[in-house]
Amino acid sequence: MAKVAIFGKTPESKEQLKKELKKFGFLYTEEKPEIVITYGGDGTFLWAERKYPGTPKALFRYSKTCVKCHNLPITHALELLRKKKYTIKTHNKIQAKIDTTTMLATNDVVIRNALPTHAVRFTLKIDGKQIDGEIVGDGIVVATTFGATAYFHSITRKTFNKGIGIAFNNTTIEHKPMFLPETAKIEFTVTRGEAFLVTDNEPRMVVLTPGKTVKITGTKEKARIIQF
Incomplete structure (x- = not known):
């Protein structure tokens, strides 16, 4: 009997899903589940991934903003899960490090100006090589392939399917997006002003003051998405 956790958009949807799980022979649990079902949108999935990192997740739509959610009826999907008629696609994560703090991202790492009335000045190095001197703007978005259709796409109107992407947010001089290997x-x-460092939709923010450096790299951590 497979152990399944649920992240529902509403308490009512979660309770209804619990009843459906029982009908198909699954055991609901919040401790070490083998599968996680998310019923919501992109944000619901990201919350679930932080709580159960790496556990396979089936994403179901309760929101218009969920590009990767399934449109299958829940009962049909549960039957496929019971029969193990699905595949699992892995998505590489990235991490941001500053001082002793490390933050993982499934979607993206976002660094942006702390005050909307003031730009942040910064330098950017790729593999030790500085890019274009000092840059002035609202910051950058560093995205994974999973996050390529999110904030990165909103800024650049582009997507990508391998490696890491960097979008420059509202810089005074145009900087085209960069597509890098993992x-x-x-x-x-940061060279002047203050900025915030955030990952995905996590509430935690780190304040960056002049002289602070954030190091962003790939990681061995992966998100696993169930596909029917």
């Missing part, structure tokens, strides 16, 4: 080492250093 082994790339990215260093963002």
Whole structure:
């Protein structure tokens, strides 16, 4: 009997899913599940991934903003899960390090100006080589392939399916997006002003003051998405 956890958009949807799980012979649990079902949108999945990192997840739509959610009826999907008629696609994560803090991202790492009335000045290095001197703007978005259709796409109107992407957010001089291999080492250093460092939709924010450097790299951590 497979152990399944549920992340529902509403308490009512979660309770209804619990009843359906029982009908198909699954055991609901919040401790070490083998599968996680998310019923919501992109944000619901990201919350679930932080709580159960790496556990296979089946994404179901309760929101218009969920590009990768399934449109199958829940009962049909549960039957496929019971019969193990699905595949699992892995998505590489990235990490941001500053001082002793490490933050993982399934979607993206976002560094942006702390005050909307003030730009942030920064330098950017890729594998030790500085890019274009000092840059002035609202910051950058460093995206995974999973996050290529999210904030990165909103800025660049482009997507990608391998490696890491960097979008430059509202810079005074146009900077085209960069597409890098997963082994790339990215260093963002604040030279003037303050910025916030965030990952995905996590509430935690790190304040970056002048002289602070964030190092962004690939990681061995992966998100696993169930596909029917």
